[in-house]
Amino acid sequence: MKNLEGHVVIVTGGAAGIGGAITTVLTERGAKVIAVDINEEAGAEIEKTHPERIVFLKGDVSKESIAKEAVRIAVSKFGKLTGLVNNAHASRQKKLMDLTEDDWALSFGTGFNASLYFMKASYKELVKSKGAVVNFGSGAALEGQPLQASYAAAKEAIRGLSRVAANEWAEDGIRVNVVCPLALTEGVVNWKNEHPEQYEEVAKKTPLHRFGSPQEDIAPIVAFLLSNDSKYMTGQTVMADGGTVKLR
Numbered sequence: 001m002k003n004l005e006g007h008v009v010i011v012t013g014g015a016a017g018i019g020g021a022i023t024t025v026l027t028e029r030g031a032k033v034i035a036v037d038i039n040e041e042a043g044a045e046i047e048k049t050h051p052e053r054i055v056f057l058k059g060d061v062s063k064e065s066i067a068k069e070a071v072r073i074a075v076s077k078f079g080k081l082t083g084l085v086n087n088a089h090a091s092r093q094k095k096l097m098d099l100t101e102d103d104w105a106l107s108f109g110t111g112f113n114a115s116l117y118f119m120k121a122s123y124k125e126l127v128k129s130k131g132a133v134v135n136f137g138s139g140a141a142l143e144g145q146p147l148q149a150s151y152a153a154a155k156e157a158i159r160g161l162s163r164v165a166a167n168e169w170a171e172d173g174i175r176v177n178v179v180c181p182l183a184l185t186e187g188v189v190n191w192k193n194e195h196p197e198q199y200e201e202v203a204k205k206t207p208l209h210r211f212g213s214p215q216e217d218i219a220p221i222v223a224f225l226l227s228n229d230s231k232y233m234t235g236q237t238v239m240a241d242g243g244t245v246k247l248r
Ligand SMILES: NC(=O)c1ccc[n+]([C@@H]2O[C@H](COP(=O)([O-])OP(=O)(O)OC[C@H]3O[C@@H](n4cnc5c(N)ncnc54)[C@H](O)[C@@H]3O)[C@@H](O)[C@H]2O)c1
Pocket: 012, 013, 014, 015, 016, 017, 018, 019, 036, 037, 038, 039, 042, 059, 060, 061, 062, 086, 087, 088, 089, 090, 110, 136, 137, 138, 139, 140, 180, 181, 182, 183, 184, 185, 186, 187, 188
């Protein structure tokens, strides 16, 4: 399927995990991708898979200058920007009372601030292309999962921002949606090793009885939300979580 031919998309955290799968699937469907990530090794690897279609930008998404640089690269290298995927988000799991200023700053800096910086930096180009934004939320935030206070708060702030942007930017022809994934990435495997009981609980609660595959189950939903097939959808939160949460 080449339904993203002509699309130029920024993917934050686009070198590994779900972001890496998104970079790969978008590229396979014809898009050009600027993958922004702090992981230089993974970035160089993914760039090699389609050097004519993927540009890796090494950078910390919590810095506004990186967002501006990513947009500059999209325009100078590929002539436009049609999509933005705010996927990167780092955080530490601790009890609410143990979270430090630095922990809060990490989650809000890489999650909420980064999403805002990239949306602001992309806006003018997305107006021109009538593009789409896909932000990332989390079932853990919707459920208020223990040890996830800084993460959950930033994720719900991202969903609030996304709904407002969907309403304000509708007249510009820009759509903004949110995906809440559940996928077996390296990060989730580490979490599974640290908190095996929580992992078992989540897998058991999942109606489809498994964690999703980043490439087969999550990235195609992001591709759909960037494509013309979802042109009548905006301001939505799409649960890509095996049926765990049913939003109403
Ligand atoms: N994996 C899941 O099941 C799950 C569940 C709910 C929500 N999510 C959300 O999905 C998204 C992707 O999750 P994941 O599991 O693939 O994450 P991950 O931690 O495995 O990968 C994130 C990528 O972002 C990069 N990154 C981290 N901090 C960065 C920074 N400051 N600047 C630039 N790049 C940075 C990492 O190097 C990595 O390549 C996140 O928003 C996460 O919160 C994931």
